[in-house]
Amino acid sequence: MKLHWSPKSPYVRKVMVCAHELGLVERLELVRSVAAMLTPNERLMQDNPLSKIPALVLDDGTVLLDSVVICEYLNALADGTLFPAAPEYKWHSLRWHALGDGLLDTLILWRNERERETPLPMLLQAFERKTVACLALFDQEAERLTAAPFAIGHVAIACALGYLDFRFDAFGWRERAARLAHWYADVEARPSIQATAPGPG
Structure with missing residues (x-):
């Protein structure tokens, strides 16, 4: 492939x-x-x-x-378990997947706008508000994220937080979402996350 x-x-x-x-x-x-x-x-x-x-x-x-x-x-x-079939996990995982991807979409638009010669302040503010709201929601659900088996929703959220670190390091998202930061610290230790950290090129 x-x-x-x-x-x-x-x-x-x-x-x-x-x-x-x-x-x-x-x-x-x-x-x-x-x-x-x-x-x-x-x-x-x-x-x-x-x-x-x-x-x-x-x-x-x-x-x-x-x-x-x-x-x-x-x-x-691979006959894997990243897309859970059991209802008690499936819908939470797919919801987190959609939210993680939605946050990524917002962050990419935010980055593109801030790099324009004349960024629109209202757009920048809107992107920041959406990002802060997503972080607050994930922070509230950090315990549920921890309890659920690692699946596609965790992957999407982890990649969004990694992108925040990579492109928005001055944003300081961990100070805004301490419980989420604790969850992410554990996820960051996974070999799959370490092996895929954004790099040059």
Whole structure:
């Protein structure tokens, strides 16, 4: 399988965390792909017309798009437990997955806006308010996160918090969410999280 990949993309990181957790890393051929918003990547578009990563090209040529789909495919391929079937875990995990991805979407828009020549203050404030609200919610649910088996919701939230550290280090999210920070400290120790930390390139 061929994975269009970047060491800085939090969505690619989600896929790689899952691959590590499921023992599938060795089956992935990582293809370094740049997916800049203003410059469509012609090579990448041969597999994904949206010029976005991650994109997973299966051995039969089928291309799976979006981290949500790719993570679920890898879990099914390995008969894994990252997408729980039991109702008492399934819906919490999928909800956390959606919230973690939503926070990532917000953070990427926030970063793009702040790097514009003339950022719009109202947009910056809106992105910050949404981020603070997500952190407050995750902080309230830190005990439930700890009690639940590690699954895709944990992966998404961990990747969002890692992106905060990577791109918003001055934001100081840990001071705003102490219980969440305690949970994340344990998650950060997982080999899959350590192996996928954002890097240069």
